[in-house]
Amino acid sequence: MRKLLFTGAGVAALVSASCATTTQEVRTTGDSQPTASSSAPAPKATNPLLAKWSGPYGGVPAFDQVKVEHFKPALEASIEENRREIAAIANNPDAPTFENTIAALEDAGRTYNDVGTIFGIWSSSMNGPEFQAIEREMAPKLAAFADEIAQNEKLFQRVEAVYNSPDKAKLTPEQQRLVWVHYTGLVRSGAKLDAAAKKRLADINQRLASLYTDFSQNVLADEENYVVVLESEADLAGLPESVRTGAAAAAESRGMPGKWVITNTRSSMEPFLTYSSRRDLREKVWRNYVNRGDNGDTRDNNKLITEILKLRAERAKLLGYATHAHWRLENTMAKTPERAMVLMEAVWTPAVARVREEVADMQAIANKEGAKLKIEPWDYRYYAEKVRKAKYDLDENEVKPYLQLEKLREGMFWVAGELFGFSFTPVSNVPVFHPDVRVWEVKDKASGKHVGLWYFDPYARPGKRSGAWMNAYRNQERFKGEISTIVSNNSNFMKGKPGEPVLISWTDAQTLFHEFGHALHGLASNVTYPTLSGTSVARDYVEFPSQLLEHWLSTPEVLNTYAVHYQTGKPIPAALVAKIEKAATFNQGFGTIEYLSSALVDMKLHLAGDKTIDPDAFERDTLGALGMPKEIVMRHRTPQFGHVFAGDGYSAGYYSYLWSDTLTADAYEAFTEGKGAYDRDVAERLRKHVFSVGNTVDPAEAYRSFRGKEAGTDALMRKRGFPVPVKNKKAN
Numbered sequence: 167m168r169k170l171l172f173t174g175a176g177v178a179a180l181v182s183a184s185c186a187t188t189t190q191e192v193r194t195t196g197d198s199q200p201t202a203s204s205s206a207p208a209p210k211a212t213n214p215l216l217a218k219w220s221g222p223y224g225g226v227p228a229f230d231q232v233k234v235e236h237f238k239p240a241l242e243a244s245i246e247e248n249r250r251e252i253a254a255i256a257n258n259p260d261a262p263t264f265e266n267t268i269a270a271l272e273d274a275g276r277t278y279n280d281v282g283t284i285f286g287i288w289s290s291s292m293n294g295p296e297f298q299a300i301e302r303e304m305a306p307k308l309a310a311f312a313d314e315i316a317q318n319e320k321l322f323q324r325v326e327a328v329y330n331s332p333d334k335a336k337l338t339p340e341q342q343r344l345v346w347v348h349y350t351g352l353v354r355s356g357a358k359l360d361a362a363a364k365k366r367l368a369d370i371n372q373r374l375a376s377l378y379t380d381f382s383q384n385v386l387a388d389e390e391n392y393v394v395v396l397e398s399e400a401d402l403a404g405l406p407e408s409v410r411t412g413a414a415a416a417a418e419s420r421g422m423p424g425k426w427v428i429t430n431t432r433s434s435m436e437p438f439l440t441y442s443s444r445r446d447l448r449e450k451v452w453r454n455y456v457n458r459g460d461n462g463d464t465r466d467n468n469k470l471i472t473e474i475l476k477l478r479a480e481r482a483k484l485l486g487y488a489t490h491a492h493w494r495l496e497n498t499m500a501k502t503p504e505r506a507m508v509l510m511e512a513v514w515t516p517a518v519a520r521v522r523e524e525v526a527d528m529q530a531i532a533n534k535e536g537a538k539l540k541i542e543p544w545d546y547r548y549y550a551e552k553v554r555k556a557k558y559d560l561d562e563n564e565v566k567p568y569l570q571l572e573k574l575r576e577g578m579f580w581v582a583g584e585l586f587g588f589s590f591t592p593v594s595n596v597p598v599f600h601p602d603v604r605v606w607e608v609k610d611k612a613s614g615k616h617v618g619l620w621y622f623d624p625y626a627r628p629g630k631r632s633g634a635w636m637n638a639y640r641n642q643e644r645f646k647g648e649i650s651t652i653v654s655n656n657s658n659f660m661k662g663k664p665g666e667p668v669l670i671s672w673t674d675a676q677t678l679f680h681e682f683g684h685a686l687h688g689l690a691s692n693v694t695y696p697t698l699s700g701t702s703v704a705r706d707y708v709e710f711p712s713q714l715l716e717h718w719l720s721t722p723e724v725l726n727t728y729a730v731h732y733q734t735g736k737p738i739p740a741a742l743v744a745k746i747e748k749a750a751t752f753n754q755g756f757g758t759i760e761y762l763s764s765a766l767v768d769m770k771l772h773l774a775g776d777k778t779i780d781p782d783a784f785e786r787d788t789l790g791a792l793g794m795p796k797e798i799v800m801r802h803r804t805p806q807f808g809h810v811f812a813g814d815g816y817s818a819g820y821y822s823y824l825w826s827d828t829l830t831a832d833a834y835e836a837f838t839e840g841k842g843a844y845d846r847d848v849a850e851r852l853r854k855h856v857f858s859v860g861n862t863v864d865p866a867e868a869y870r871s872f873r874g875k876e877a878g879t880d881a882l883m884r885k886r887g888f889p890v891p892v893k894n895k896k897a898n
């Protein structure tokens with residue numbers, strides 16, 4: 167039914183923050199998978215995970231009562247409950263109708279969804295060895311349960327009957343779309359296959375679920391274990407105070423007081439590679455990072471990937487598709503891998519040309535400084551920063567004192583008020599899963615009506631996956647009475663010293679706005695059925711609202727009021743803002759190629775069919791054939807590509823960020839062509855046709871309703887500072 171959207175993150179260049187997402191799906195009728203499992207005795211009411219969410223705001227998760235030992239019995243009991251609900255729908259003696267079949271499915275699995283939601287939160291945010299053992303045990307069981315539902319013949323016959331019934335035409339457009347979503351979800355999960363094929367499909371899905379779990383646990387282990395310890399002041403050369411403080415705190419927490427630790431995550435690696443003047447250490451930190459999952463040890467992911475790709479290819483064949491990519495893209499906006507490839511290839515060539523220019527600029531600076539070197543991947547960020555200073559007189563460290571996390575959060579709230587009429591009030595009467603988590607109530611400013619809750623978990627800690635993401639704990643719906651949404655934003659900022667504000671980089675500020683865009687997509691939802699709610703949209707559409715919101719960070723309204731110096735309280739100087747604007751397309755060659763090489767390798771791996779693939783060799787050959795600039799590595803190399811191998815969610819789907827960004831760039835131009843970023847009419851159209859409709863409308867249609875035209879790629883090229891192809895210019 168409902169989908170847990172894990173928007174994990176990372177950011178491209180200074181300007182295009184594209185958050186990476188991994189998805190875990192817990193759906194009863196979805197793109198997943200038979201088998202009866204679990205003979206566990208149903209545990210009684212003593213398990214807090216099985217209690218209906220209680221308390222204010224229509225009930226909230228009882229995070230304060232959850233213990234790791236609750237998960238397995240709660241999942242098993244809620245599976246049992248859902249199994250009975252499904253059996254009641256499938257075995258209903260009455261003729262199938264929308265109400266007794268489709269709506270009944272929407273109302274089934276509520277406990278299972280609630281438990282799965284909290285299980286997902288522990289997986290991403292409260293992970294540890296005890297939890298990982300349960301995760302490994304439960305992953306194949308959850309996959310088996312999904313298949314059990316997808317392969318329930320009586321259930322499918324009823325859904326199919328509603329789908330084919332002439333009465334369907336009498337349903338509301340939202341109900342008709344819901345029928346289509348359930349029907350296609352079941353067919354795509356193998357509902358029409360014969361018994362032998364169904365059995366094989368279910369075996370594949372269970373094996374994949376185990377492989378995905380191992381894959382992500384391996385990456386997490388390499389992120390925690392392969393760290394670089396800095397022993398002396400000389401090792402810190404070039405690092406700004408904030409990086410030193412973070413590295414000292416990381417050493418302290420690892421029992422190495424007086425030293426400094428560069429952990430193996432993006433948020434540690436990036437600032438180190440940007441500022442460290444120690445080329446030897448830059449290389450070391452870089453190698454650690456790009457070799458995650460590829461170290462030839464017990465945590466190496468290469469064999470897992472080979473098996474995952476084989477199983478996915480076999481599954482696609484069983485389901486009647488040429489390749490895994492064709493299966494995955496069928497229900498997306500792009501619809502076919504070929505269309506996604508056309509877009510990627512159109513952007514690849516100008517981006518490579520831009521990289522050549524960027525490298526030439528960097529090489530010139532290195533030569534001038536007398537450094538006898540050729541730019542290598544561990545030099546890119548370091549010299550790019552020097553070019554930024556030289557060309558735009560823009561120093562990131564000059565900007566940072568104006569970017570206080572809490573002030574920017576207030577800025578986001580203000581933007582949400584201007585665009586969507588929301589107000590935010592902190593609440594302290596709901597339990598949280600960690601003391602760092604804070605909660606706000608969201609209301610409609612005009613009517614005072616409750617809209618939902620926003621949970622905010624900003625800081626890094628052991629057991630929390632890296633990156634940033636949005637998660638919906640509960641989707642908005644109203645077919646059985648009004649249910650308000652609960653959403654969360656999660657990130658990995660380094661906590662500052664006690665009493666001092668947390669200062670973040672411009673890129674991190676963009677990511678903050680990005681994730682908040684996902685949260686607003688959830689909060690603005692105004693639909694009837696939970697399956698169609700909020701961010702439950704096509705994979706290549708879901709990043710559009712989030713990427714769009716990034717644009718409001720750099721509006722003068724936000725910067726003048728919320729980008730204030732943490733010591734003087736003065737707003738960021740106009741001259742500095744002008745420099746940020748002027749440098750907006752700086753380093754887009756790097757950001758685009760780093761991302762696009764990952765997206766192309768992902769797609770080509772899943773177009774390769776069922777041949778046995780050696781991931782390292784495939785990656786090398788593919789990048790060679792593409793003409794990958796040797797100064798850049800993929801943003802996510804294959805052995806650590808969690809989007810693609812920690813689940814099905816973004817497999818053959820990493821292109822989605824670019825697809826969405828095409829819409830984003832074009833959509834923002836609707837504001838700039840109008841009265842500007844706060845144009846009320848455009849904002850209202852955006853709310854009406856994009857943010858509020860969830861998956862009740864075909865996304866291409868929703869976009870046309872908002873914009874009055876198709877997006878095209880011209881705005882995307884302008885946004886990234888690439889030349890707009892002449893033929894497109896005419897067409898526009």
Ligand SMILES: [Zn+2]
Pocket residue numbers: 173184185186187680681684709712
């Ligand atoms: Zn995102």
